[in-house]
Amino acid sequence: MSQRILDDVSTASPPRRGGDSQSAPxxxxxxxxxxxxxxxxxxxxxxxxxxxxxxxxxxxxxxxxxxxxxxxxxxxxxxxxxxxxxxxxxxxxxxxxxxxxxxxxxxxxxxxxxxxxxxxxxxxxxxxxxxxxxxxxxxxxxxxxxxxxSADTLGMVGQSLALGRVRTRVRQVADLEVPVLVRGETGSGKELVARALHQRSPRRRGPFISVNVGTLARELAASELFGAQRGAYTGASQSREGFFRAAHGGTLFLDEVGEAPPEVQVALLRVLETGEVFPVGSHTPVVTDVRLVAATDAPLEELIEQGRFRAPLLHRLSGYTLQMPALRxxxxxxxxxxxxxxxxxxxxxxxxxxxxxxxxxxxxxxxxxxxxxxxxxxxxxxxxxxxxxxxxxxxxxxxxxxxxxxxxxxxxxxxGKREEPVAQTRRKPAEVSERELLEVLRECSWDLKGTAERLGITRASLYNLVDRSPHIRTVKDLSAEEISRCFHECAGDLDAMVQRLEVSRRALQRRVRELGLGPAE
The missing domain is CATH 2.60.200.20 (Tumour Suppressor Smad4)
Structure with a gap:
């Protein structure tokens, strides 16, 4: 590839994974x-x-x-x-x-x-x-x-970028007392995150209690979580401690928290606000010292709109939110x-x-x-x-x-076969006529990447075709006077300048800025 074409094509930064905050290429x-x-x-x-x-x-x-x-x-x-x-x-x-x-x-x-x-x-x-x-x-x-x-996997197998972000966030929040909401699809390993949070917290010597809220019988969910006094309901022949008191000094993990019945949601909100639970049948609160980690695969925001989940509870549970990536x-x-x-x-x-x-x-x-x-x-x-x-x-x-x-x-x-992205099919550059090349360049408004994709050739092949064509100019062929005159005649409209000069938009924009003519947008 000639140096002239290299100069005309602006160098793009390496693409980044969608949603990734990493600064490195x-x-x-x-x-x-x-x-x-x-x-x-x-x-x-x-x-x-x-x-x-x-x-x-x-x-x-x-x-x-x-x-x-x-x-x-x-x-x-x-x-x-x-x-x-x-x-x-x-x-x-x-x-x-x-x-x-x-x-x-x-x-x-x-x-x-x-x-x-x-x-x-x-x-x-x-x-x-x-x-x-x-x-x-x-x-x-x-x-x-x-x-x-890191060799410290936090008990989670894998070395993907997505899992690395989870580990980083676990380390950032583990030693804090804020409640954590772990979100992700079913089977993605949300309990592993909860256990990692417990093991890296000052509560690591205390109990770790895991409860699947979705499996609790609706009529017994409150007593299972908050305890119950003897005789509080039919069949309560003895007092029940409840999961919150069992987790005292440690971590309580509530999986499928989106399945919690309305009365349990009210009680959970009270616990998060006051640190106290009321065992079923009791009018005396019991102080608890529990770090709460909840998890769900449910769209809680939609449940709130439907009146099936309390918005204040979501805000309390999500003192810090962790998203567990799907395996795919x-x-x-x-x-x-x-x-x-x-x-x-x-x-x-x-x-x-x-x-x-x-x-x-x-x-x-x-x-x-x-x-x-x-x-x-x-x-x-x-x-x-x-x-x-x-x-x-x-x-x-x-x-x-x-x-x-x-x-x-x-x-x-x-x-359940994943749709496999395939390698790009290519035409031979010799199959592209100069007339087709010029037509597609104009159709793509002189965007070289789009032109190469439309023609089915590589960018390198496109540069070579442009370089060999006696009828196609590049920004290097334009004088500063010609660019300046066109800039003023088009009132700085870069698209209008591209259409008139018929050169790469990116390269022209860079050259306009080098000449100090303005932002050229």
């Missing part, structure tokens, strides 16, 4: 999802060199993948992978290109093999599964360069969670040795095709569903050298 990374040695699952290599415009080679012998807390890395080292490297090449706007040498390691992306793929930033955002040689599976995704990768939002963690649960099941069966075969040529216990399916599944039941799938797989495959998928599990995994 995002870099592509490779995380091991499946390997003949299960202990290596979760190892990662960050392709940071791509940000500097350099390519990265991947083969049996390089680069070195590392685990959290380990200083020494290891190459993939599978004997079935080629020494001839795959090449990852940087592309504009944070995308990348993967090229495979003929005769090298076979690569399958999205169920299909090939020799080259171009991945747009939004595809990397969702994550791309790469099967190498039918034995090793990698997840190509993006990570924040300053993301926390933390694909990097699926393999780690899978092997964590698998090891527990295999330990119970006395077959944990299957995860670490001594023969380097042995087939992986978790087949690459199954690992890919696990990553592609949408996991509507989140971590709880994954654990059940692991148990089903392990028990159904007892005595087998590899995991086998039975008919019922086959149907389950086939019913």
């Amino acid at each position: 995002l870099a592509p990374a490779l995380t091991l999802v499946s390997h003949p040695l299960a202990s290596r699952v979760g190892e990662r290599y960050v392709l940071e060199a791509l940000l500097a415009g350099r390519e990265v080679a991947l083969s049996r012998n390089e680069p070195l993948f590392t685990r959290v807390g380990e200083g020494v890395g290891r190459p993939l080292a599978d004997p079935f992978l080629s020494r001839r490297p795959l090449r990852f090449l940087p592309r504009p706007e944070g995308g990348l290109r993967l090229e495979v040498d003929a005769g090298g390691t076979s690569v399958v992306v999205g169920g299909a093999g090939g020799g080259a793929w171009d991945f747009r930033p939004e595809v990397l955002e969702a994550g791309v599964t790469l099967e190498l040689g039918g034995r090793v599976v990698l997840l190509l995704h993006r990570v924040a360069l300053d993301a926390e990768r 939002e933390r694909r990097e963690d699926i393999a780690l969670l899978f092997h964590h649960f698998a090891r527990q099941e295999l330990d119970a069966l006395g077959e944990a040795w299957r995860l670490e075969p001594e023969d380097p040529y042995a087939e992986p216990w978790l087949p690459a095709s199954l690992a890919t399916r696990l990553l592609d599944f949408d996991w509507p039941g989140n971590v709880r569903q994954l654990r059940n799938v692991v148990r089903q797989l392990v028990i159904s495959s007892r005595g087998q050298p590899r995991l086998q998928v039975d008919a019922s599990l086959e149907a389950e995994l086939g019913s």
